Amino acid sequence: MTKKRRTRRKRRRPRPETARPRVRTLDAAVALAGAHAFWALIQWKELLAARSGAPAFCVLGGGDACEVVVNSPFAAAIERWTVLPVAGWGVVWSLAAIALPLWTRIQRGRGRPSAAYWSATLATAAAGAAAVVVLAAASLASGALCTNCAITYLLAVAYGAVCLRDLEPPVVKQVARGLPIAAAATLAAFLLLLYPGIQTSRAIRGQSPASIRPLELPPQSTLGDRDLRSLLQQLPAAELQALSDALAAYARGAAVPPRPPRSLIGPAFAPVRITEFSDILCSHCADLHETLATIRRTLPPESFALEARQFPLDAACNPHVTAMMGKPVRCTAAKALICAEEEPYFFDFASALFERQRTLTEKNVYALAEPYIAREKLAACMAAPATQAKLSDDIAWAMQTGLQGTPHVLVNGRTGSAFAPFLRAIVLAGGDADQPSFSQLPAAQPPPSRRN
Numbered sequence: 001m002t003k004k005r006r007t008r009r010k011r012r013r014p015r016p017e018t019a020r021p022r023v024r025t026l027d028a029a030v031a032l033a034g035a036h037a038f039w040a041l042i043q044w045k046e047l048l049a050a051r052s053g054a055p056a057f058c059v060l061g062g063g064d065a066c067e068v069v070v071n072s073p074f075a076a077a078i079e080r081w082t083v084l085p086v087a088g089w090g091v092v093w094s095l096a097a098i099a100l101p102l103w104t105r106i107q108r109g110r111g112r113p114s115a116a117y118w119s120a121t122l123a124t125a126a127a128g129a130a131a132v133v134v135l136a137a138a139s140l141a142s143g144a145l146c147t148n149c150a151i152t153y154l155l156a157v158a159y160g161a162v163c164l165r166d167l168e169p170p171v172v173k174q175v176a177r178g179l180p181i182a183a184a185a186t187l188a189a190f191l192l193l194l195y196p197g198i199q200t201s202r203a204i205r206g207q208s209p210a211s212i213r214p215l216e217l218p219p220q221s222t223l224g225d226r227d228l229r230s231l232l233q234q235l236p237a238a239e240l241q242a243l244s245d246a247l248a249a250y251a252r253g254a255a256v257p258p259r260p261p262r263s264l265i266g267p268a269f270a271p272v273r274i275t276e277f278s279d280i281l282c283s284h285c286a287d288l289h290e291t292l293a294t295i296r297r298t299l300p301p302e303s304f305a306l307e308a309r310q311f312p313l314d315a316a317c318n319p320h321v322t323a324m325m326g327k328p329v330r331c332t333a334a335k336a337l338i339c340a341e342e343e344p345y346f347f348d349f350a351s352a353l354f355e356r357q358r359t360l361t362e363k364n365v366y367a368l369a370e371p372y373i374a375r376e377k378l379a380a381c382m383a384a385p386a387t388q389a390k391l392s393d394d395i396a397w398a399m400q401t402g403l404q405g406t407p408h409v410l411v412n413g414r415t416g417s418a419f420a421p422f423l424r425a426i427v428l429a430g431g432d433a434d435q436p437s438f439s440q441l442p443a444a445q446p447p448p449s450r451r452n
Contacts, residue, residue, distance in 0.1 A: 020118075020166040020168060021101075021104065021118055021121075021163070021166040022166060023105065023108075025101075025162055025163065025165060025166045026101040026102070026104055026105045027105070028162045029097070029101040029121065029125075029159060029162050029163055030098055030101050030102050030105075032097075032155055032158050032159045032162060033094050033097035033098040033101075033159055034094070034098055035155055036090065036093070036094045036097065036152065036155040036156060036159065037090075037091055037094030037095065037098065039090075039148075039151055039152055039155065040087050040088075040090030040091045040094055040152065041087075041091060043087040043090065043148055043149075043152070044085065044087035044088055044090075044091065046148070047085055047087055074138040074141070075138075083194060083197045083198055084190070084193060084194075084197040085197070086135070088193055088196075088197050089131075090152055091189075091193060092186060092189040092190050092193055093124070093127070093128055093131065093156070093186070093189075095185075095189035095192070095193075096124050096182065096185040096186045096188075096189050097121075097124050097125070097128065097159060099185055099189075100117055100118075100120045100121040100124055100181070100182065100185055101117075101118075101121045103117050104117040104118045104121060116177065116178065116181060117178075117181060118178070119174050119175065119177045119178025119181070120178035120179075120180075120181035120182040120185065121163060121178065121182075122163055122167065122174060122175045122178055123175050123176075123178040123179045123181075123182035124178075124182045124185070124186070125159055125160040125163040125164075126160070126175055127182065127186075128156040128157075128159060128160060129156065129157065129160045131156065132153045132156050132157055135149065135153070136149075136153060225428075225437065227299075227428050228425060228428040228429055228435065228437050229437055231421065231424060231425060231428065232425070232437060232440070232441070235421055237442075239421055240441055240442060241442050241445070242419060242421070242422075243419070243421045243422055243425060243441060244438075244441040244442050244443065244444045244445075245444050245445050246416075246417040246419050246422040247422065247425075247426075247433050247438060247441070247444070248444035249415075249417065249444075249447065250411065250414060250415070250416050250417065250422070250426070250433055251433040251434075252447075253414045253415045253416075254414065254415075255413070255414055256401065256413045256414065257413055258273055258275065258410065258412060258413035259397060259413075261273070261305075261307045262307075262341060262342070262390065263307070263308075263341045263342040263346075264305045264306065264307055265296075265305065265306040265307075265308075265346070265347060266301060266302070266304055266305030266306055267301075267302050267305060268305065269302075270302055270303060270304050270305040271303070271304070271430040271431055272303065272304040272305070272411060272412060272426065272427050272430060272431040273304065273305045273306075273307060273410075273411070273412055273413075274292070274304055274305070274306050274307065274409065274410070274411055274416075274423065274427075275307040275309060275409070275410040275411075275413075276288060276289075276292070276306070276307070276308055276309065276407055276408070276409055276410075276418075277309045277310070277311040277394065277398045277403060277406060277407065277408040277409075278308070278309075278310065278311065278406055278407045278408075279310075279311055279312050279313045279330060279334075279406045279407075280312070280329065280330055280333035280334065280337075280353055280354065280357060280360065281313070281329070281330055281357050281360065282313065282406045282407065283357070284406065284407055284418065285354070285406050285407040286354040286355075286357055287418070288407045288409070288418045289350060289351065289354050290354075291418070291420040291423060292306060292423070293347070293351065294420075295423060295424055295427060296347075299424070299427055299428070303427050303428070303430075304427045306347075308337065308341060308346070308350065309394040309397065309398065310334035310335075310337060310338060310391055310394045310395075311334075311394060311395060311398045311403065311406055311408065312330040312331050312333070312334040312391075313330060313406065314328070314330040314331050316328060316330075316331050317330075317331035317334065317335075317391060318331075318395055319395070320395060320399055328362060329360050329361055329362050329364075329365060332362045332365050332382070333353055333360070333365050334391055335381075335382040335387050335388075335391060336349075336353075336365050336366075336369060336378060336382060337349070337350060337353070338387050338390050338391060338394075339373075339378060339381035339382055339387060340369070340372070340373070343372065343373075345371075345372040349368065349369060349372060352368045353365065353368060356368070366378065366379075401415060402415060409423070411423075411426055411431060412431050425438075
């Protein structure tokens with residue numbers, strides 16, 4: 001009996017490979033993964049632009065929704081744990097999703113076994129579908145509809161649907177067999193993108209890995225010097241590098257005398273005047289407003305003056321914006337703030353608007369203003385030609401100073417940065433970028449090159 005069993009085992013032949021997947025299935029999978037990679041790269045680029053202050057781009061409008069999703073706590077956690085942003089992981093998946101069906105096709109053309117690579121393709125498709133479910137749930141949890149993300153999801157789902165057409169039983173076993181190869185392809189793509197992931201701009205520029213020892217600062221002479229020394233000695237290495245870069249950019253900027261202010265929060269004789277151009281639905285503008293509120297609470301009131309100007313990101317009232325952003329509240333809020341700019345309640349009113357920016361409507365603007373000014377009076381002021389003239393003046397001045405996005409900050413008429421340590425440091429230094437304490441900062445990194 002033993003001899004017969006051995007004979008039977010010897011006669012067993014390897015199972016011939018199935019005719020599936022079809023060539024057109026492999027070609028369609030490669031094309032869809034390529035489209036997914038292209039779109040993920042665009043989203044990665046837009047993420048960098050948004051973090052530099054530029055308005056977020058979203059297909060079919062709604063840039064605010066896209067910005068809310070890409071800067072959500074879930075997205076931040078993914079980037080913090082893995083270095084790559086969510087868009088970067090989209091590129092990683094795309095590279096694996098391109099390579100595996102392409103290699104399957106190549107191997108088949110050479111007459112070599114390709115079943116393992118097709119199983120890996122199926123495993124990658126399954127991983128993409130699972131990621132779509134998780135990311136879509138996170139997007140819904142953020143309370144915003146990101147159309148850019150929806151396009152990504154559709155491409156990943158289409159990839160899975162194309163592969164599904166050529167599935168053969170046993171499905172689970174076939175997918176599981178391809179997991180090791182799929183994991184290896186994903187790891188290779190991750191390692192390929194690790195360096196650009198590290199270089200991706202985060203909340204601040206210049207995430208330098210260099211360790212900077214406690215600074216040996218020159219002797220202090222004034223209260224401002226003492227506070228500046230304390231600030232510099234508390235900042236971590238990455239923020240010291242970012243502060244050095246921001247100061248260098250500020251020093252390179254053209255010195256243009258500031259315009260006479262329409263209104264100021266703080267004394268006109270203050271050595272530092274901070275001019276902010278903002279949009280009420282810009283999340284970075286809300287962060288800047290909070291930073292300025294903290295500086296107002298913690299620094300001497302005579303150390304700086306704040307001048308608020310408006311730059312609504314809506315073509316309905318701003319000729320330099322190319323798209324209607326779908327929310328007329330941008331223009332309404334800008335005019336309401338102009339009407340309130342000379343009133344003592346201005347900063348509190350602006351704070352209330354920024355705190356509710358995710359759900360802000362034109363009706364809310366009037367409701368939030370009611371504790372300070374009657375609705376009829378505010379509406380009359382907003383409709384006045386003088387208010388429109390002030391808004392046009394704000395927009396024209398912003399463009400003359402080289403605005404690239406909101407928020408746009410001027411310090412004594414020169415383009416500055418919305419980076420909180422920069423604002424605090426430049427106020428403590430009395431507007432002097434050459435203050436001796438700054439000499440101990442790390443060397444500034446060269447500015448990124450701009451392509452035409």
